[in-house]
Amino acid sequence: MAALKKDTMKKITVLLADDHAVVREGLRSLLELSGNFEVVGEAANGLEAVEMARELRPNVVVMDLAMPKLNGMEAARRILQQVTPTPPKVLILSAHADDAYIEQVAAMGVQAYLLKQSSTSILCKAIREIHKGNVFFSPSIDKRMRDHHWGKLGQTHRFNRADHRIKTDLNLTSREKEVLQLVAEGRANKEVAEDLGISIKTVEKHRQGVMRKLNIHDTSGLTRYAISAGIIENSVQCTIIK
Numbered sequence: 001m002a003a004l005k006k007d008t009m010k011k012i013t014v015l016l017a018d019d020h021a022v023v024r025e026g027l028r029s030l031l032e033l034s035g036n037f038e039v040v041g042e043a044a045n046g047l048e049a050v051e052m053a054r055e056l057r058p059n060v061v062v063m064d065l066a067m068p069k070l071n072g073m074e075a076a077r078r079i080l081q082q083v084t085p086t087p088p089k090v091l092i093l094s095a096h097a098d099d100a101y102i103e104q105v106a107a108m109g110v111q112a113y114l115l116k117q118s119s120t121s122i123l124c125k126a127i128r129e130i131h132k133g134n135v136f137f138s139p140s141i142d143k144r145m146r147d148h149h150w151g152k153l154g155q156t157h158r159f160n161r162a163d164h165r166i167k168t169d170l171n172l173t174s175r176e177k178e179v180l181q182l183v184a185e186g187r188a189n190k191e192v193a194e195d196l197g198i199s200i201k202t203v204e205k206h207r208q209g210v211m212r213k214l215n216i217h218d219t220s221g222l223t224r225y226a227i228s229a230g231i232i233e234n235s236v237q238c239t240i241i242k
Contacts, residue, residue, distance in 0.1 A: 012038070013056070014127065016062050023064075049070075049075045176209055
């Protein structure tokens with residue numbers, strides 16, 4: 001009986017992944033004040049999130065979609081596929097509410113999708129629910145999914161739309177996706193090589209492969225593609241595309 005009581009009091013471990021320190025600090029404070037949560041790490045970009053998920057083995061990863069170096073969508077995909085034998089549950093916490101994002105993460109097997117305007121109580125409830133093996137998403141998203149007959153998160157979905165963001169980078173390798181995002185963020189080949197721990201020559205090879213597969217032949221075109229595919233945010237367009 002004592003052992004059972006001790007187990008039920010065990011805290012849910014959480015990894016926070018958001019590129020804004022103030023957001024991570026706020027989430028940490030809210031969760032730690034709300035009861036049985038322990039924030040075991042904070043990641044400032046998608047690559048960090050994947051590495052920390054492997055190292056720390058949290059119960060739940062709270063992930064923003066708009067992440068530098070590796071976007072939250074791809075980071076979530078890698079966490080679910082590569083952190084074995086038992087991957088953490090993934091909760092997407094995003095400002096994006098459009099159908100394309102929701103359908104894509106649903107197909108990946110992400111367990112929860114919340115909008116950033118959600119209350120603390122909803123966030124805590126979502127974490128507890130997915131930790132128990134359930135799915136959870138914002139009420140407005142829940143209604144749209146049911147109206148569109150998408151089923152539940154974590155199940156196989158049938159895409160009824162021809163939205164470009166769903167047909168994004170299916171032919172690109174994981175490394176090519178990393179290079180695409182970093183190039184679209186405005187990094188030079190040398191910076192990409194340093195970020196990924198590979199040679200400049202290898203970066204150039206991957207970059208050429210991306211351009212060939214997408215039939216895009218300049219950096220501004222890659223940036224526009226990355227924005228339309230939801231790989232980077234529209235705000236990048238103001239600083240890179242002139």
